[in-house]
Amino acid sequence: MTDLDLSRVWLVDPAQGREGPGELVVVDGILETVTWLEGAEADGIDPTGVVVAPGFVDLHAHLREPGNEDAETVASGLAAAAHGGFTTVCAMPNTTPTLDEPGVLAAVRGAASVSGSPVELLAYGAVTVRRAGETLAALGELADAGVVGFSDDGAPVRSAAILRNALAYAGAADLPIVDHPEDATQTEGAEANDGFIATILGLRGWPIAAEETAVARDLAILAEVARDVPGARLHLTHVSTAGSLELVRRAKAAGLPVTCDVTPHHIALTDEWIAGARRFAWEAGADADPWRDEAIVAAPYATSLRVNPPLRTPADALACLAALADGTADAIATDHAPHTEVDKTVEFGTAANGIPGIETALGLVLLAVDAGRLTLPRAIEMLTTGPAAVIGRQRGLVEGAPADLVVFDRSDGWMVTADALLSKGKHSPLLGMELPGRVLLTLAGGRVAHEAPALVAV
Amino acid sequence: MTDVLDGPTDAGELVIPSVDVAPEDGAVGWRHRHLLDVDDLSIDDIDLVMRTADAMREVLARPIAKVPALRGRNVTILFYEASTRTRVSFEVAAKNLSADVVNVAAGTSSVSKGESLVDTVRTLEALGAQMLVMRHSVSGAPYLAAEVFNGSVLNGGDGWHAHPTQALLDLYTMRSRLGSLAGRKVVILGDVLHSRVARSNIWTLTAAGADLWLCGPSTLLRGFEAWARHGVAGSRRFHVTSSVDEALRDADVVMALRIQRERMASGLLPSLREYAARYGLTSARLATAKPEALVMHPGPMNEGVEIAADVAAGAQSVITDQVTNGVAIRMALLYLLAGAAR
Numbered sequence: 181m182t183d184l185d186l187s188r189v190w191l192v193d194p195a196q197g198r199e200g201p202g203e204l205v206v207v208d209g210i211l212e213t214v215t216w217l218e219g220a221e222a223d224g225i226d227p228t229g230v231v232v233a234p235g236f237v238d239l240h241a242h243l244r245e246p247g248n249e250d251a252e253t254v255a256s257g258l259a260a261a262a263h264g265g266f267t268t269v270c271a272m273p274n275t276t277p278t279l280d281e282p283g284v285l286a287a288v289r290g291a292a293s294v295s296g297s298p299v300e301l302l303a304y305g306a307v308t309v310r311r312a313g314e315t316l317a318a319l320g321e322l323a324d325a326g327v328v329g330f331s332d333d334g335a336p337v338r339s340a341a342i343l344r345n346a347l348a349y350a351g352a353a354d355l356p357i358v359d360h361p362e363d364a365t366q367t368e369g370a371e372a373n374d375g376f377i378a379t380i381l382g383l384r385g386w387p388i389a390a391e392e393t394a395v396a397r398d399l400a401i402l403a404e405v406a407r408d409v410p411g412a413r414l415h416l417t418h419v420s421t422a423g424s425l426e427l428v429r430r431a432k433a434a435g436l437p438v439t440c441d442v443t444p445h446h447i448a449l450t451d452e453w454i455a456g457a458r459r460f461a462w463e464a465g466a467d468a469d470p471w472r473d474e475a476i477v478a479a480p481y482a483t484s485l486r487v488n489p490p491l492r493t494p495a496d497a498l499a500c501l502a503a504l505a506d507g508t509a510d511a512i513a514t515d516h517a518p519h520t521e522v523d524k525t526v527e528f529g530t531a532a533n534g535i536p537g538i539e540t541a542l543g544l545v546l547l548a549v550d551a552g553r554l555t556l557p558r559a560i561e562m563l564t565t566g567p568a569a570v571i572g573r574q575r576g577l578v579e580g581a582p583a584d585l586v587v588f589d590r591s592d593g594w595m596v597t598a599d600a601l602l603s604k605g606k607h608s609p610l611l612g613m614e615l616p617g618r619v620l621l622t623l624a625g626g627r628v629a630h631e632a633p634a635l636v637a638v
Numbered sequence: 639m640t641d642v643l644d645g646p647t648d649a650g651e652l653v654i655p656s657v658d659v660a661p662e663d664g665a666v667g668w669r670h671r672h673l674l675d676v677d678d679l680s681i682d683d684i685d686l687v688m689r690t691a692d693a694m695r696e697v698l699a700r701p702i703a704k705v706p707a708l709r710g711r712n713v714t715i716l717f718y719e720a721s722t723r724t725r726v727s728f729e730v731a732a733k734n735l736s737a738d739v740v741n742v743a744a745g746t747s748s749v750s751k752g753e754s755l756v757d758t759v760r761t762l763e764a765l766g767a768q769m770l771v772m773r774h775s776v777s778g779a780p781y782l783a784a785e786v787f788n789g790s791v792l793n794g795g796d797g798w799h800a801h802p803t804q805a806l807l808d809l810y811t812m813r814s815r816l817g818s819l820a821g822r823k824v825v826i827l828g829d830v831l832h833s834r835v836a837r838s839n840i841w842t843l844t845a846a847g848a849d850l851w852l853c854g855p856s857t858l859l860r861g862f863e864a865w866a867r868h869g870v871a872g873s874r875r876f877h878v879t880s881s882v883d884e885a886l887r888d889a890d891v892v893m894a895l896r897i898q899r900e901r902m903a904s905g906l907l908p909s910l911r912e913y914a915a916r917y918g919l920t921s922a923r924l925a926t927a928k929p930e931a932l933v934m935h936p937g938p939m940n941e942g943v944e945i946a947a948d949v950a951a952g953a954q955s956v957i958t959d960q961v962t963n964g965v966a967i968r969m970a971l972l973y974l975l976a977g978a979a980r
Contacts, residue, residue, distance in 0.1 A: 374861065376865040376867070376868050379861030382800065383799075385860065469868050471871040480778060481777070525782075526782070527778065529776040529797065530776060
């Protein structure tokens with residue numbers, strides 16, 4: 181079993197609302213002691229070096245198994261997760277066959293077990309049979325089998341009537357409906373955020389209203405259902421517009437049982453990347469124009485940037501960051517969506533939607549921290565206790581429990597390359613860029629889930 | 639590109655390429671390996687294309703309109719969309735320069751068996767393609783081709799995005815008739831939303847200093863207000879209106895765009911009849927423009943819908959000039975790219 185003795189590091193534990201210099205000892209996989217240093221002992225330890233935090237929780241990942249193992253397997257997905265600092269991954273049920281009954285869940289769990297990865301694999305069940313939006317999946321059986329919620333992700337729960345029933349039925353089991361808010365009648369053939377960038381590039385516009393009308397619909401239904409079913413809960417995933425977040429903000433103020441997450445790519449990347457710009461949202465500013473700013477440095481139409489919901493404007497990205505800061509958003513979720521090379525090496529308009537982001541999430545979030553858009557403890561909270569709470573779990577540096585933590589070095593960057601990525605999805609839009617915060621070690625359930633090569637030598 | 643592009647000036651200070659020789663023998667200051675869009679062309683680039691097209695017009699006026707400039711060079715024309723005008727224009731242009739021309743109609747090739755664009759381009763290159771002229775229904779497709787192709791890619795129209803040779807031949811046609819476009823009111827009328835011609839013309843006409851107006855039913859102008867608010871590259875402005883009266887008043891040039899039947903099915907227009915009545919370019923409407931206003935159309939035309947037959951064939955129409963100039967412009971671009979690719 182794993183032994184570890186980390187002295188003079190920066191500890192961040194959102195469960196205790198605390199960060200500071202400290203030491204940490206793991207014996208036989210158990211987190212024996214967590215010591216917070218004070219006074220002279222703490223001298224010279226600051227948050228820009230080695231940081232230790234609870235293991236990250238990803239509320240939204242596509243592991244593609246069963247059915248599309250060329251794009252990702254449970255084993256490769258969990259290895260990628262550990263490389264990104266995640267020790268718990270919630271897999272989406274849009275597999276083939278769909279995870280809409282307990283047999284498929286058993287198969288996915290079997291694959292996780294065979295992989296030998298200590299990363300905890302959790303799963304959502306589908307809301308409707310084959311995610312077709314017509315009849316309810318076996319919600320009760322899936323709940324008994326241990327799913328952590330229900331989602332038709334990839335698509336919204338299309339029928340408002342079905343959503344109402346699902347919220348009530350799942351609510352009785354105290355499980356959330358995780359909805360992908362999109363009014364599909366407004367997004368047929370849509371390719372890029374509806375705005376002047378899409379207009380110039382001749383891409384079919386993807387209106388923000390398509391997301392915001394879906395969010396408004398979901399919240400209106402939730403308000404009614406929650407009155408009668410106290411356990412009813414709605415989680416909106418990959419919320420991407422300023423208007424959607426304002427709707428969630430108001431709903432939370434009104435006491436509705438709603439939570440939401442934003443993705444690392446929607447806080448950092450914007451639609452101007454499709455035109456060939458490579459500025460982060462906070463660098464571009466709300467009035468960005470890559471042609472005027474002479475900020476176009478890459479070829480346009482990179483299919484690695486095709487994603488649902490689409491990359492939005494810098495103002496939307498900054499609104500996502502503000503939502504993380506003010507508590508409107510509850511979590512950062514990666515929407516890790518690997519695809520095969522064949523599905524991405526095509527024309528922009530025919531490319532599959534999705535960014536493989538589980539390994540680059542921490543780096544993008546740290547860039548936002550470096551830019552002063554988020555504090556470090558808040559960022560860690562949004563990767564740990566925040567998402568854990570959405571699925572009724574806890575996270576923290578708890579003495580006496582199996583060690584579940586990530587060690588990363590903010591003073592050490594790493595280059596995003598196809599070889600560096602453990603996911604089978606190599607189509608990261610960040611290829612060739614250096615990200616801060618190399619993950620040195622990930623411990624999950626007391627075992628080593630990922631270890632940086634350099635650390636082995638030390 | 640913030641300066642105003644003036645009309646034709648003396649060619650004195652600028653070397654007009656001698657088109658009778660192979661392009662690599664005459665340094666002409668063209669730096670682009672591909673022609674994928676017009677957004678990255680400088681004023682000087684555009685000016686060079688215009689001057690080279692002048693030289694090509696001179697070739698076209700010869701008894702035998704043929705020069706050996708591209709002898710031994712393979713120009714492959716790959717069209718994924720039906721087209722007569724543009725495809726034939728490229729073919730004639732390449733043949734006038736003595737290139738070997740290979741025509742690939744995507745409908746009859748292995749493309750219809752599901753071969754990817756990347757595989758098709760690699761195959762054509764292995765078969766000897768050195769310059770690839772392509773048209774594709776998906777915006778941005780030529781960029782994907784350019785990524786894997788070792789020669790030059792010429793965009794013959796991609797999705798809604800760009801139609802660089804059309805915009806350059808339109809500019810050339812306007813300048814031939816009007817001289818400088820600075821301050822001239824140019825109206826693009828019709829289905830702007832789906833139009834790569836409109837998008838490319840926005841770049842070139844604003845660079846030329848024209849007072850550009852986009853006009854059509856507001857459903858077919860979607861997204862262009864947002865672009866107009868930003869301006870082109872930040873500083874160059876254009877106007878967007880659904881009022882045809884406002885757009886046409888005292889115009890110097892009116893360019894009508896094709897309306898496609900499919901637009902009704904997608905709920906953008908009530909009917910073609912209603913479009914023709916409200917936005918069709920009729921002689922009565924044209925009378926509100928300047929007396930000598932030019933009438934243009936990138937083709938193919940739906941006569942009686944976006945343009946009345948008598949207007950299309952009328953004295954103010956320069957539609958056939960556009961076709962002839964198209965050959966000269968495409969010869970110029972093939973010539974310039976062949977030089978840069980060496």
